[in-house]
Amino acid sequence: MIYSIEEVITQIGAQRYGSKSAQIGFLLTDSRSLCFPEETLFFALKTDRNDGHHYISELYRRGVRNFVVSSVPVDYEHLYPEANFLRVLNPCKALQRLAKCHREEFHIPIVGITGSNGKTMVKEWLYQLLSPQFFVTRSPRSYNSQVGVALSVWLLNEETQVGIFEAGISEPGEMAALQHMIQPTIAVLTNIGDAHQENFASMEDKCREKMILLKDAEILVYPADDPIIQKVVNDSDLRGKKLAWSMSDKSAPFYIKTVEKKATMTTITYVYHEHEDWFSIPFIDEASVADAIECAVVALEMGMSMSALDERMQQLEPVAMRLEVKEGQHGCTLINDSYNSDINSLDIALDFMNRRPDQQNRSRTLIISDIDQSGRQPSELYKEVSNLAVKRGVSQLIGIGQQLSANRNLIEMPKKFFFPTVEAFEKSEVFAQLHDEVILLKGARRFNFDQLTERLERKVHETILEVNLNAIVDNLNYYRSLLKHGTKLVCMIKADAYGAGAVEVAKTLQDHRVDYLAVAVADEGVTLRKNGITANIMVMNPEMSSFKMLFDYDLEPEVYSFRLLDALVKAAEKEGITDYPVHIKLDTGMHRLGFDPQKDMQTLISRLKRQNAIIPRSVFSHFVGSDSDDFDSFSAQQFALFDEGSKLLQAAFTHKIIRHMDNSAGIEHFPERQLDMCRLGLGLYGINPRTNQVIHQVSTLRTTILQKREVKAGDTVGYSRKGTIAHDSVIAAIPIGYADGLNRRLGNRHGYCLVNGQRAPYVGNICMDVAMIDVTGIDCKEGDRVEIFGEHLPVTVLSDILETIPYEVLTSVSNRVKRVYYHD
Numbered sequence: 001m002i003y004s005i006e007e008v009i010t011q012i013g014a015q016r017y018g019s020k021s022a023q024i025g026f027l028l029t030d031s032r033s034l035c036f037p038e039e040t041l042f043f044a045l046k047t048d049r050n051d052g053h054h055y056i057s058e059l060y061r062r063g064v065r066n067f068v069v070s071s072v073p074v075d076y077e078h079l080y081p082e083a084n085f086l087r088v089l090n091p092c093k094a095l096q097r098l099a100k101c102h103r104e105e106f107h108i109p110i111v112g113i114t115g116s117n118g119k120t121m122v123k124e125w126l127y128q129l130l131s132p133q134f135f136v137t138r139s140p141r142s143y144n145s146q147v148g149v150a151l152s153v154w155l156l157n158e159e160t161q162v163g164i165f166e167a168g169i170s171e172p173g174e175m176a177a178l179q180h181m182i183q184p185t186i187a188v189l190t191n192i193g194d195a196h197q198e199n200f201a202s203m204e205d206k207c208r209e210k211m212i213l214l215k216d217a218e219i220l221v222y223p224a225d226d227p228i229i230q231k232v233v234n235d236s237d238l239r240g241k242k243l244a245w246s247m248s249d250k251s252a253p254f255y256i257k258t259v260e261k262k263a264t265m266t267t268i269t270y271v272y273h274e275h276e277d278w279f280s281i282p283f284i285d286e287a288s289v290a291d292a293i294e295c296a297v298v299a300l301e302m303g304m305s306m307s308a309l310d311e312r313m314q315q316l317e318p319v320a321m322r323l324e325v326k327e328g329q330h331g332c333t334l335i336n337d338s339y340n341s342d343i344n345s346l347d348i349a350l351d352f353m354n355r356r357p358d359q360q361n362r363s364r365t366l367i368i369s370d371i372d373q374s375g376r377q378p379s380e381l382y383k384e385v386s387n388l389a390v391k392r393g394v395s396q397l398i399g400i401g402q403q404l405s406a407n408r409n410l411i412e413m414p415k416k417f418f419f420p421t422v423e424a425f426e427k428s429e430v431f432a433q434l435h436d437e438v439i440l441l442k443g444a445r446r447f448n449f450d451q452l453t454e455r456l457e458r459k460v461h462e463t464i465l466e467v468n469l470n471a472i473v474d475n476l477n478y479y480r481s482l483l484k485h486g487t488k489l490v491c492m493i494k495a496d497a498y499g500a501g502a503v504e505v506a507k508t509l510q511d512h513r514v515d516y517l518a519v520a521v522a523d524e525g526v527t528l529r530k531n532g533i534t535a536n537i538m539v540m541n542p543e544m545s546s547f548k549m550l551f552d553y554d555l556e557p558e559v560y561s562f563r564l565l566d567a568l569v570k571a572a573e574k575e576g577i578t579d580y581p582v583h584i585k586l587d588t589g590m591h592r593l594g595f596d597p598q599k600d601m602q603t604l605i606s607r608l609k610r611q612n613a614i615i616p617r618s619v620f621s622h623f624v625g626s627d628s629d630d631f632d633s634f635s636a637q638q639f640a641l642f643d644e645g646s647k648l649l650q651a652a653f654t655h656k657i658i659r660h661m662d663n664s665a666g667i668e669h670f671p672e673r674q675l676d677m678c679r680l681g682l683g684l685y686g687i688n689p690r691t692n693q694v695i696h697q698v699s700t701l702r703t704t705i706l707q708k709r710e711v712k713a714g715d716t717v718g719y720s721r722k723g724t725i726a727h728d729s730v731i732a733a734i735p736i737g738y739a740d741g742l743n744r745r746l747g748n749r750h751g752y753c754l755v756n757g758q759r760a761p762y763v764g765n766i767c768m769d770v771a772m773i774d775v776t777g778i779d780c781k782e783g784d785r786v787e788i789f790g791e792h793l794p795v796t797v798l799s800d801i802l803e804t805i806p807y808e809v810l811t812s813v814s815n816r817v818k819r820v821y822y823h824d
């Protein structure tokens with residue numbers, strides 16, 4: 001839905017500076033999430049760590065024209081001639097007010113969910129249950145804070161039939177604002193646990209605060225078996241119909257008669273409106289059972305039949321929890337949960353550990369720090385930790401912190417050890433002897449469990465790919481210097497950033513505020529998101545099976561065919577998504593993927609216009625041979641086709657569609673074709689594709705000498721006796737083989753590496769994990785460094801020998817080679 005700037009001003013009561021007309025469709029609070037600058041209204045929020053006012057100039061440069069601020073920049077008329085500044089006392093409150101006004105446009109069922117745990121799960125499952133029947137708009141991920149709820153509510157649009165929003169609080173006084181924005185007609189209270197208890201005088205107080213969400217709702221859903229909740233409900237003046245569920249009280253509106261657990265599913269029998277029925281869910285843990293019951297009450301109350309409920313319940317899908325699983329040293333598996341440090345989430349994590357397929361026959365270890373923020377007596381708290389751990393089959397507990405150490409006798413476990421700090425633990429025998437177990441790490445942030453996880457992770461030391469992140473920045477700046485003012489840049493980090501490792505490279509690029517990152521497949525994008533990358537991400541080759549993942553992780557797909565387009569629209573509609581940004585690819589001569597700019601444009605435009613699930617954010621094509629002058633006339637022909645097709649697309653829409661065509665070579669060779677944006681690939685990794693010269697050296701693949709021996713003339717080295725030795729020689733073995741990405745065709749003296757600066761040819765066939773090199777006459781010893789390519793031996797030397805391109809050599813370095821990053 002679009003609002004004029006005047007409507008917004010009235011709604012938030014702002015003073016206006018600037019007089020340009022504007023339409024607002026998108027709200028922004030984090031400059032890194034910018035997507036549609038022209039229709040965006042930016043709120044300059046102040047937090048403890050940051051101030052949105054610092055980002056105004058950058059956002060203006062990137063095309064944003066409308067800003068809600070608490071102070072108007074000096075000299076704004078000259079610095080920002082095109083902008084509107086809406087001055088208010090508190091931009092956060094203004095954002096909430098705008099969300100509230102927007103909410104009041106809708107007269108549809110709105111479900112509000114609060115509680116200490118399970119909010120996201122209930123929201124996602126309700127969505128799964130209701131979406132076959134209704135067009136549902138819901139909070140993305142867990143946008144449940146003061147800002148997150150506002151942004152979520154803003155997503156309601158003309159299509160929405162049901163809204164589902166989470167409300168999360170951490171302090172007294174916060175719920176009123178969330179209640180105003182959500183104004184739920186159906187309110188769900190999942191449970192009351194320990195989270196954020198330090199900010200509340202009592203559990204009852206916290207419950208009362210959460211209850212504010214329920215105060216004007218028509219229907220209230222809550223667990224009656226919790227005495228605190230029951231008491232607060234009785235004391236409160238609630239108008240709505242109370243739909244308490246209970247496992248013990250037969251007179252409860254929703255009575256749970258039995259809960260039967262089988263190997264992989266649970267059947268829940270209930271009585272509702274004097275009808276007895278049952279449903280099954282494909283989960284067996286207790287949190288899932290409680291969450292499913294809450295969902296059932298809401299779904300039935302919204303008119304779903306009991307049989308439809310059972311059918312859909314059976315198909316519930318798991319909702320990702322923020323637990324990381326990693327391969328550890330000495331046969332261990334690490335489960336890292338540093339998300340929450342309260343006791344409820346401990347139970348969730350233990351439950352998760354229990355249900356992992358790889359825990360069979362291995363013992364379970366819990367490494368846990370003092371639990372902060374619980375507001376409970378340590379004596380009670382750690383007794384409960386002990387009970388939970390025993391109940392969930394933990395056989396060894398390692399406690400870190402003063403409080404746990406002091407309460408060690410509360411832990412009833414055959415094997416238990418306590419250390420004041422992570423450092424003390426790392427120096428101990430207990431640490432050294434961890435092997436073949438599943439380890440759950442649960443530490444409050446201040447204990448720095450990340451360091452511990454890092455130490456426990458499996459590492460392969462001898463062969464590494466060193467990546468110089470500074471050089472990447474230098475290359476980025478080099479290409480930026482070639483761009484015309486205002487041209488945007490996509491950095492290609494597909495294929496694990498051309499072998500350099502996508503996560504670290506993405507972090508670096510994000511810090512340098514590139515406009516887009518591009519990956520090949522959705523999985524690569526998900527990995528980035530899970531590692532905290534918030535920049536815009538484009539997915540060049542979205543698989544049909546990955547759409548849900550795209551939406552969940554805010555990844556923008558390339559669309560190159562009608563089949564993909566239709567499937568994507570269908571999937572987005574099913575999720576209740578509108579205006580999801582996509583990137584349209586035109587085939588101008590590569591004949592790989594893309595719409596035909598001469599034949600397909602009319603159909604493409606009409607299909608795009610018939611729906612509002614997706615919206616073209618950009619349109620692009622790819623040069624076949626921008627690296628060589630030989631193809632200049634073909635390139636010109638490609639560009640002409642693109643120019644025509646992309647202009648047709650733009651003409652059909654009122655919002656700006658970004659056009660882009662140049663890759664690394666094109667940026668340099670065709671500066672006049674830079675258009676709105678360019679796509680930088682190989683150049684970023686330090687190779688100039690036109691000259692094959694190194695710009696700034698990024699990646700060095702190196703290893704060490706394992707063993708050195710003398711081999712007599714006439715003898716042979718390696719498999720199949722290929723490496724014949726003409727003169728008495730010194731041969732060294734190095735721990736890198738074709739399985740690491742060392743091309744087998746470099747063997748038999750076709751290629752060489754560098755040992756202490758001197759060339760050492762590969763002798764005989766390269767093996768899977770090891771290669772032999774001739775170090776005769778080279779001053780070297782076991783343990784010395786060997787450079788396979790990099791600083792002193794350009795990767796292009798290898799690609800020339802192999803008659804291939806540097807892209808192939810770089811992307812062949814296999815995953816088992818550890819990437820080590822440094823800044824010089």
Ligand SMILES: *Cc1c(COP(=O)(O)O)cnc(C)c1O
Nearest residue numbers: 492622663664665679680681682
């Ligand atoms: C990989 C890729 C690029 C980058 O190409 P370089 O030659 O590495 O700069 C640009 N556009 C598309 C569509 C690509 O797939």
